[in-house]
Amino acid sequence: MAKEIDVRGLSCPQPVFLTKKAIDAGETEIIVTADDMVARDNVKRLAENSNYNVQIEEKGEEFILNIIKK
């Protein structure tokens, strides 16, 4: 089961912080829903630097980040 994190409406640095918590907990699959480009970019950078692959899906105003352990 992928860990789902909803960071919509959260301001800096909450989106990155919540994703980091999931990464530190050893989650291998994380789905982050964001509605802000800053959050999208920051979460993507964190995940890639933490040895995860990131695929981003755009859904209207929202971004779904599929984060999977390499």
Place this chain on the structure above:
Amino acid sequence: MVKIKPAWMVLLAGSLFGIFFAVLTKFGNPANMGTCLVCFIRDIAGAVGLHHIGKVSYIRTEIIGFILGACVAGLIAKEFKVVGGSSPILRFIISAFVAIGALVFLGCPIRMFGRLAGGDPTGFAGLLGLIVGAWIGVLFLKSGFMLGRTKEQSKANGWVIPVFALFLFVLLLAKPSFITLNPKGHAPIAISLVVGLIVGILAQRSRLCFVGGIRDIILIRDFHLFQGLFGFFVFCLIVNLLLGQFNSGAYPIAHTNHLASFLGLLLVGWGSTLIGGCPFRQTVLAGYGNTDSGISFLGMLVGAGFAHNFLLAGKPSGVSIHGIIGMVVGIVVFLIIGFTNCVR
């Protein structure tokens, strides 16, 4: 739009800002103050009568440029998104104390780095305070501190701060009698405005943040935003050396009360971490639709007024007991807001 790697963008934004910071003092901005965000908000507060210290009253076009530059960049990049409603009144009060802390130290984080890059060693106590403040803020974040989610708001909300910036510019040009403008201590309007616009655009694109750079190292061991601080300091230092402005021996508009400097920027680091960005970042965000940051900008404006009306602000001669009491009150307020907004 030209695509530049995010890492280069933040380095470029910080470096150019560092160069402008040093160069603008050559053009007339106060020595050792350069382009201090909170000092300049304080000057605007004086210009519109929120305090009555004529010497520190002027409508600073750099601030107008930051807001309008961010606004234009946000519109072009389709990132002008109007959101808000995440505990606005708490953000207001936190920002007011952030401004008070900065004015006790005599400078926001930008000026602290600028002071160090000018060879002013009194900035070190402030740097230490800023780091400890950001660290306390991170402890609260790790304990579940949150101010709540933002919601989308109507477009009109997002235009309030950019229109306010334009209004200030009109006041500066029209010079009505009820506005106080110190004739000395500023670079020519056109130069300040162009610099402000360039920095505002780059800051919007890069998310440059002077507290975020430190916070991210403590919170997630990420040095991305720190590159902006690094560029700012290094290039400001180089230009100061080239222009003969480094370590002149006199450190104008600074004091040697290191405890007050430490506590002042501790409030800035802590408060900025709680609201998600330094005074500069809040001002830039306010330019492209973040109304919570707009509230923060107004909170700093009002806080700056209080800082002078209540004799809290530091002076080159030192810091009054009022200033120390003001910071203790700020710490108590941050503790109350911090503990009452932790969700598990």
